[in-house]
Amino acid sequence: MSINIQTDFKTVGTRPIRPDGPDKVTGRAKYGADLNLSGMLYGHIVRSPHAHAVIKSIDFSAALAMPGVVATMSAEDLPEPGDRILPGAEIEMKLKDISPIIMARGKVLFHSQAVAAVAATSESLAAEAAKRVVVEYEVLPHVLDVHAAMADDAPLVHDDVFTQGIDPAPTRPSNLSADFEMAKGDIEAGFAEADLVIERTYNVPMCHQGYIEPHACVARSDENGKIEIWCCTQGPFMVRNMTAEITGIDLGKIKVTASEIGGGFGGKTTVYVEPVATILACKSGRPVKIVMSRDEVFRASGPVSSAETQVKIGAKKDGTLTAIKTDILMDSGAFSSSPILPATMFAAACYRCDNMHSRGREVLTNKPKAWAYRAPGAPQSIMAVECAVNELAQGLGIDPIDFRLLNAVEEGDVPLFGVPFQSIGLKQSLEAAKNHPNYQAALEQNQGRGVAAAFWINAGLQSSATIHVAEDGSLNVLTGNPDIGGSRASMAMLAAEVLGIPVETVRPSVVDTDSVGYCDTTGGSRTTLATGSAVMKAAGMLREELKHRAAAIWNVDIKEVEWYDGMAVVHSGIGIDELRDELRAGTAGRNPEKVLTMAELAAQAGATGGPLTASASVHAHSAQPSFAVNICDVQVDRDTGKVDILRYTCVQDAGKAVHPAYVEGQMQGGAVQGIGWALNEEYLFNDQGVLENAGFLDYRIPVASDLPMIDTVIVEVPNPLHPFGVRGVGEVPICPPMPAVATAVNRAAGTQLYDLPLSPPKLLAAIEGAGADNEAA
């Protein structure tokens, strides 16, 4: 299926100043922790000191005896989740896999899991009261390693989890919660056909999304049972839904307002503190604020699954891929939630290959429940395949981009997940990378280059938008998607484009759940595409209404009215082309007998039918995938193991880039996060399951001084299903950096180290080991 795609734009593709910029750089922007209400209490959460234990009792009496302590809560205040499926979620989620994260029920399954909470008149008092809550535990054996967790005698994280995906269905519970396989062709025949086969195992560590703003919220309940929640989130409607389900409060009584958001990257597509603050507010009758500390964020909010991936890949001498086999083992933490499916489905989605097999296994351990991070699951498995592809190309003496061009998918190819590709831009992205000056730059001693390609599926889902025309003809565009990557700008630009008006006359706002129709979360690279489609639909409806109003004013048939360059024009007596010539020449520009501007139509709205407003909702089916190609040049210090990024180049098929600067920002941000994951970021647990680096001093993310300018090239292969050709852009940028960096480092250091992160001590040991091997040889 395809549609007519507009290619000539007035606003789309330009770079207007971001509407949220002044508030953010001056500090006026209000984030989750910035709201304070009269009479507000402060909540503090009591967390488990054990990785696995039975909660035998909770005694609040000492805490409640403290003056100023007003309310307490535990899982006893929440309804039993049973086997309920969370309604309205993007994927099937069991409430019993979410509710115990908010408050542990009967058992704790990871260190720092929430067990109880208190609300008091000050933060310090709440923290002190939390210490006086006495929780009696019976400590149980725990398991932290995925291989140990799959052993027959491993401690069971849950006694009611049975492995999904195997036939016959198992009768014994297991920590192996899912085991999926996908295949096409004859994998063994494919390897038999190959002239060179590479087989390796790659490890990507558990990490954190690393958003700068901790989770924070204020909840208030009134005498009518109405709940208001202000919080930093990627999805206020998701917060409303999850809070209702977890607390048992009617959804219709809850209103959620999203604050400005200081990063989410998938980590704020769930709730942690909102249901707790809500219950404490209901019990105390006063507003309650909870702000997670950085330590709590690291220990108890969604980390990202680690993955161990075995890859076996074969090709003929001419570079033709003959077989790709992947086997991915993913740590989901204490509850099923890892993105094992996309990891399994998309590991080798960049390649045309007749024989493919992919297995994915999800394992439960006594660690925090893993949660989404940009392109969930894909970076981990793509890391493995791309590193193997680089080694295969090198072994065959073929340039890595030429190798990929030879095997790259294009329109009509059918990937392992079965949905044929429509118009896509992988080959164009590879060509752009090959032609980039950075790919031609000479490398010196101890320097290396890595290349990687990547795929992400992108989402559509449900969105709504409302547009109001003010009396002066300017617009308010209201949506329910928090702006995490420039969506306010893109919403304004799309409305301006459809209506042909200056973008400066459009004011985009993110409003609360009572003030606009339902919107799925800001995530899945969906907002500009899906919420933007709702905005475009509303703007189109408004344009038609404006034409009707103009026809009424002129007392002509609607067929006589055109919408041109932000104005209604009547072409009675002359052809539209002639009228356009007049408009271009300015001779018709101020003639109200022929032309009515937005301002003129708005000024007469009262006389022509009342206020001008339009609302639209979509369930967008127009999402199409994105591809990215990265080139990384590094220098390795052989004495210390330190890696310096010399040059970094991101190429991405973004479809039509609505605001190119924001697209470049997404590409650069994804690259930096991927570089951090490759070189330094990892969760370090001790043998008791306690995270030992729960702070940015010990969990090292890249800072500006670590990096060169990240170069970007936007390739614009239009999405054939979107009227402007828009694709999602926010997730695929994090997929290629790890293999690009890892390959570059190994080339520079002369190592074969594929156990990320490639931190200085680990790399130094590998360099010294490689040197010893060479001497021995």
Place this chain on the structure above:
Amino acid sequence: MAKVIFPSDLQAFTGDTAEVEVTSVNYRDLVAELSGRYPALTEEAIRKHALAIDGMIIHNPFLEAFNSDSELVFFAKIAGG
């Protein structure tokens, strides 16, 4: 007739059949036709999947129609970040 392609997890309910032709031209009839043909393939199992109709992935295809020569691919619902 429209062609249906099952992912691996649904093939467990179809006796390893990966591809089948159907007479249905809308989603509701498709679900009934498939669950009638493969009793183990319940409506619940089918509805856990999105459906790609001629390359267009539809998260909730409840009211969707398609052509008699369409290619239909069931597709595991996945979450973004």
